[in-house]
Amino acid sequence: MSLILCRQEPVKHPYYFEGLGVRLFSSQELCYAIYNNPLLVMEDFVDSSLIEFIREDLDMAFLAQKLVKLQQSGEDGDEILAVILHECDYYHAAEVNRFKQKLAAYRRMPEAEFLKERADFLFSRKQYGKAVSEYQKILDLPKGSHVNDGFRAKIYNNLGASYARLFMTEKACKAYEKSFDLVKNNEVLKKIYHLSQWNSGLAVHERFQALITEEMKQEAEQERLRAEELAGEADSLLELEKLFQKDPIKRFQGAGELVQKWKQEYRNIMS
Known part of the structure; x- marks a missing residue:
């Protein structure tokens, strides 16, 4: 059993971390959010509003001033994040170094792969609107950006899943259709069939309807029944x-x- 001692900071105006949709009430929570969500803090996370929160609500004027000077001197953004972790004394040096290594690994990724990592993470956090935006950025990249047909098929598949969770069934169906056209995957056809059952008014192209076999329909029906059983056991329903x-x-x-x-x-x- 371990004990973590947290500073008692008189936070009157908690900082809203838009990427997570949560409010932060202490320097420890700020560090935890940064350390465990590197993909959400790599771009312009440390801005004037965060520095103001650190200065006024966390009562850490020295750190706030240090961050301002680092930004003015053109210091690397990843180093600035590491400084926050160091100064708040929530993570030890070895953990901060691992965090920096993780950021460096992301930075070495081709742009398309990095955007997919970020989009997939947002999807896992149920931030479907933001995930759609990131997946679309990948599809808008110029040719030759490490994006082959197989990769694009995955992006269209994930884009379709995001739209489906936003209840935008027509856009979801079009994304799945594009995914199937790139890589003929029967699992994608089943997803199209699921959408057609969910939205009876959905206009599925005839050529896709012809490809959906009776066996696929039966498998999809079994999956739907299993999903309904799991939904009945969901924590939100029990709550x-x-x-x-x-x-x-x-x-x-x-x-x-x-x-x-x-x-x-x-x-x-x-x-």
């Missing part, structure tokens, strides 16, 4: 069931908190 078992006053209070939580999750998904 709702527990709420209705409480007395009316606690139920009303809990309902308000739950609605606010769902609203924030929805904003994060759509942003």
Whole structure:
């Protein structure tokens, strides 16, 4: 068992980390967010608003001034992130060095691969709107940017999955169709079929309808049934069931908190 001692910082205005959709209330939380989400802090994360938060709310004027001077001198952004981790004393030197190595590895990636890493990470965080934007950047890259047909097929597939989770079924279907045209993958056809069942008004091109076999339809139906079973066991549903078992006053209070939580999750998904 271990104990982490956190500074008690009088934060009146928590810092909103847009990439995660969370508010940060301490230097420890700031360091944790940076260390565990390198793909979200590599581009312009340390700006005037963050420095102001460090100076005024975290009461770390020395660090804030140091960051300003580093930026004015043109210091590398990755080094500036490392300085924050060092000065807050939340991670030891070896951990900070590993963080810097991770950033360096990302920097060495071809642009298309880096953007995919970032987009996939955003998708895993249910930030589907932001993921769409990153996947689209890859598709807009000029030819010869380490993007072959197989890679583009993956991007269109992931783009389709992002659109589907945003309930944009027509855009999702078009993305899946482009993925299939590049690499003939039956799993992508099943996804197109799933969309057609989800949205009966979806216009699936005849040539794709002809390729979807009865066996694929049966497999898709089994997958749908399994998904429904898992949905019935979801934590959010269990949380709702527990709420209705409480007395009316606690139920009303809990309902308000739950609605606010769902609203924030929805904003994060759509942003």
